[in-house]
Amino acid sequence: MNWENSTLDMGRSETFRTARDLSGPARGTTSGRHERMAKSSKLSKDDWLYRLRHSLSHIMAQAVLEIRPGARLGFGPPVENGFYYDFLLDEPVSDAEFLDLEQRMRRIIAENQKFERALRPVAESLCFLEDRRQPLKVEYAQDLARRGESSLSFYRNGPFEDMCEGPHLESTGEVPENCFRLDSVAGAYWRGSEKNAMLSRIYGLAFPSAADLQRFLERRDLAKERDHRKLGQLLGIFTFDDDVGRGLPLWLPNGTTVRDELEALAREVEFRGGYQRVTTPHITKGGLYRLSGHLSHYKDSMFPPMHISDEDEDEDYYLKPMNCPHHHKIYASRPRSYRELPLRLAEFGVVYRYERSGQCAGLLRVRGMCQNDSHIYLANEQVKEEVKRVLELHRVYYEMFRLKDYWIRLSLRAPDSEKYVGQADLWELSEKVVREVLQELAIPFVEELGEAAFYGPKIDFQMQTLLGREETAATTQLDFVMAERFGLEFTDRDGQKRRPYIIHRAPLGTHERFLSYLLEHLNGAFPTWLAPVHVRILPVSEKFLGYAARLRAELVQDLFRAELDEGNERLNKKVLEAVTHKIPNLFVVGGRDQEGGTVSWRRYCRGNEQKVVRFEDARGILRTLRAGRVMDNFPDVAVPGW
RNA sequence: GCUGCUGUAGCUCAGUGGUAGAGCGCGUCCUUGGUAAGGACGAGGUCAUGGGUUCAACCCCCAUCAGCAGCUCCA
Structure with missing residues (x-):
């Protein structure tokens, strides 16, 4: 690709997509983000399927109250593929009880209970909910009252009554035979905050007909065969070992071959793009991370320090969670001229992050990973053009592999949050620059507050995995903070010292995550050049x-x-x-x-x-x-x- | 980290309060073959780890480690 003459006409490209374009492969459940996406693009409240799923969640709650009379109700909405209901329980429900619950649900359906709506004034609603000993509902009702609601909506069917916006079916008898199934029970925090109580969430699947449910189950089973963990084992790509540690993959010969080929590709692409390769150590003294701000802003994600204490030295060393500070030090290793900019330092840098124990998942979330990393140092007026080149780089890979299940997120800071460093006006400027680049290239994107890096805004490529999870596959970040912190400068044309801007970018993200994505996307069938065996x-x-x-x-x-x-x-x-x-x-x-x-x-x-x-x-x-x-x-x- | 479930041969899984089984894979032999499973025999397990209950634990209880689903997190 000729970088100088590249037309950067990504607006006409099929490569870049929005959240709406995601077709959504078979998914059993949805994460919070997916719920947001589903809400914006899927069923409306008037849909019969929406009402069916919502009604089934009430029917399930009624059944759960039969076997756990002391259950406190949380929320019970319809979701993609079905519904759930959250309960605060004295005794946990296990999936062994699903059969019993399903039978009770079928009985309730057979009873053909009418769904009836009632509006109650707030005061009466609160009394009613307190009478029924539903503290979670009371809390929510109080919230609604604070927001200015004067009366609240309730739905009753048979003996079950719940504060609920609706709408529902006419009666339980409308539920088609065998169109639902209880799927799983999992924990979920009340109102989504881990500061709150953990509730038991029971997920159910529900479709317009028994045949649709069967089709979904078959599709989901098929999808499981494409899971990168399964393919990784079948194809001898990677393995985990308890003695090595959670989130620390061992790359087998076949997997290493694929990594090597990917690296060779990236080396060539980046060489043509004017990148220079560097190499930096895996451990580093704490001082560097105090300077960068990682110890004050990123410490929770870092492994605890290795403390060295002897007559020569008294020092904390850390496994590096990012490569940027090291690259900044390489930049600072000698005086720089404007003639050198943009200076592009690239490394397949191995970093370690302390993911909380429940977060690791195959190659998708690991504690040790290899980034396709680079930091680009450049003058203000070069920023836009360089961000465009970086996005062009993404296009090379994404078009080549025909990756489509992703959307582009402009990750901004939450203005009132403490977790960001740097001055507000510089933030606004950087966010404006990145937004303008995306707009000029006519790349569809979604803005989200609070997703920025602590030192600057990001353009994230959010991928959707086979089983419905969402992770960042690639990221480009604009950084106006670190050059200041590290005292980086260059001598400009006029002899003045100036601060460079920094772009952090990783179009392939990490080897681990990218390969998990690729394995699932290709169903393990690599092209000849990339395959472990030609x-x-x-x-x-x-x-x-x-x-x-x-x-x-x-x-x-x-x-x-x-x-x-x-x-x-x-x-x-x-x-x-x-x-x-x-x-x-x-x-x-x-x-x-x-x-x-x-x-x-x-x-x-x-x-x-x-x-x-x-x-x-x-x-x-x-x-x-x-x-x-x-x-x-x-x-x-x-x-x-x- | 939290909730629930799970951990038996390399893999997928069955099983019982009296120290274990299948299929595939692996090895050897027979077969010497043309595009999705030829046959025979054989080797393989401290039943995740550490405690406890019991005359006796793979099975029951507790803890730990790990995996799965979800929640939260992913700065």
Whole structure:
């Protein structure tokens, strides 16, 4: 890509998307953010399905009160795929009781209880809720009253009555047969704050018909097969070990191969983009993080210090949670001229963050990770152009891999929050610059307050994982604070010393998260250039082992990751084994091939399609696939010679 | 960190208060084969770890570690 002449016409690109474009793969449950997204784009209150789900949540609450009469009710809304209800319970409900609860729900449905709405004045509502010993509802009613509501809405069906906005079905009998199922029970804080009590949330699935429910369950089971944790094990990508520690993946040979290839790609892309590579240590004295502000603003996410105390030294060392301070020190290692700017320092930097124990999940959230990191030092007037180039970099990767399940977030500070450093006017300026860049490029984005880094606003690429979680896949941050803190400067054209701006950017995020994303996105089927094994050779029988071994030796000489299946098995079995492991290219060789100097080439992405090709030609095609990083895992991508 | 569930062979899982099983995988042999599982035999487990109850614990209880789902967090 020619950076100087790049037109940066991302507005016309299909690459960048908004939250609304997310199609939403099968999901069992939704996180808070997804609920926000779902609310903005999914069911409206008038939808029958909305009312069905909402009504089922009341029906479930009625059933729960039958087996736990002392249960205190929280909230019970409809959500994507179904509904939930939160309860404060004396005794926990376990999923072993779901069958019983479902039976009670079916009975309530069979009783065809009418849903009836009543409006009560606030004072009467509070009395009613106190009578029913529903302290959580009382608290909420008081809130509503403070907000100026004069009367509150209640819904009653049979013996169950709940303060609720509605709307609901006409009666419980409207619920189609077998259209719901209780799904899971999980903890949830009252009103979403961990300072509050933990309630028991029971999730249910509900769809317009039994068939829709079945379809959903099947889709969800299928999705589980694509889970990167499952694929990672199947394909020998990574593993975890209790003795090593939570959130600390061990990368197996196949996984390391994929990482190496990704790094090679990023190295080339960044070399062309004018980046220089640097390398920095994993541990660092505390002073650096006092200077950067990490110890006052990021300490909770850092591993505790290693204290060194002997006659020479009395010092705390920390595992680095970010690479930026080190890169700033490299910038500061000698005087800088405006001629050097933008100065782009890049590193596959390994950082360690102390994630709370419940947060780790496969490769998605880890405690040790490798960032595709870079810090760009530049003059004020260069900022906009450089942010555009950085976004262009994202486009290279996202288009190449056809990544689509994400949305772009402009992460701003919450103005009244204590957690940010720097002056307010500089914040406003930086936020304005970043917003303008996105607007000028016509990239769709969503602004969110309180999501900024402590030193500046961010452009985050928020990805959606297979099972519905959302994580930041890539980030670009504009930093006007650290140069000040580190005393960074450059000599400008006029001989004056000036502060550089800093852009932090990681288009591939971390290797861990990016690969988890890629594994799920590609369903483990890597293109030839990226695959742990480029080609596996399957001799039809032992008689052709010699021929097969010669081909393999030649491919290995050519630096192909070529394997030979020497197993004493029938060809059927060997094909099954290779296909199960999603190996992109199989060369089947037997007598006919040995005579003709050919291979029977079977490609994973094209099903059973295969071709007899002279070995020399096959090798040439493989070279083309590798050198051009052809995405031959996508069936519509043309492969030369095929 | 919080709530709930789970931890048995490399993997997926069954099982019982009297020290364990299947399928796949792995090894050896037979078979010498042309595109999604040929056959036989065999090796593999301190039943996550540490306590406790019991004549006896893989099973019951407690704690710890780890995983899963969710909540919260992700500055």
